[in-house]
Amino acid sequence: MDSVLLVEDDRMLGDALAAALAQDGWRADRSEDVAAARLALVDHAYVAVLLDLGLPRGSGLDVLAAMRARYDTTPVLIITARDQLSDRIRGLDSGADDYIVKPFQRDELLARLRAVVRRSRGRVAPQLRWRDVVLDPAERSVTRGGTPVPLGVHEYRTLLALMECQGRVLDRERLEDRIYGGDGAIGSNTVAVYIHQLRRKLGGDIVVTVHGYGYRLGDPE
Structure with missing residues (x-):
């Protein structure tokens, strides 16, 4: 956050x-x-x-x-x-x-x-795009291939953090901070749950696990 x-x-x-x-x-x-x-x-x-x-x-x-x-x-x-x-x-x-x-x-x-x-951040367009996934921060909406994908607030924040990093790896601690703002007790597998939900809703290729480091978006086409 x-x-x-x-x-x-x-x-x-x-x-x-x-x-x-x-x-x-x-x-x-x-x-x-x-x-x-x-x-x-x-x-x-x-x-x-x-x-x-x-x-x-x-x-x-x-x-x-x-x-x-x-x-x-x-x-x-x-x-x-x-x-x-x-x-x-x-x-x-x-x-x-x-x-x-x-x-x-x-x-x-x-x-x-x-x-x-x-x-x-050098980004003029309001929308973030990765492959055919489009995230619109103004509307708080996400689509893939033009089809709306409903996300919970924490799933949305997880995806937003990853898309703002444009393919760079984010470790679990940084993702937790972006999702929760460093407030409250967070379970050790919480980020993994949101990543799992994103893969289920957007497809298994959208987020890659970099073992020992964290997560990033899948390779651009």
């Missing part, structure tokens, strides 16, 4: 955003002021930052400036109540990747987040 940093001092809004992120498959760490955000960004690696501008003891732009000053290219999506054009220009010129003004629809925020992460 990919981790994002949510920098928002409004706890009620922060709770709602964290819940929406979790439902969309993200793990969210939270900071409520500039100092905490800067510390979190030094100590952890995130795939994106959701950054409010109006923070206690400083501005979100201070966080952004500190990131870019040390050549931290983590995508930043600014979320703010400031809707003046000059504020948006200043944020983008300071190194933000996108900007959304409060109040906003949850689905738009999640779509913008997926887009900035996708661009940071």
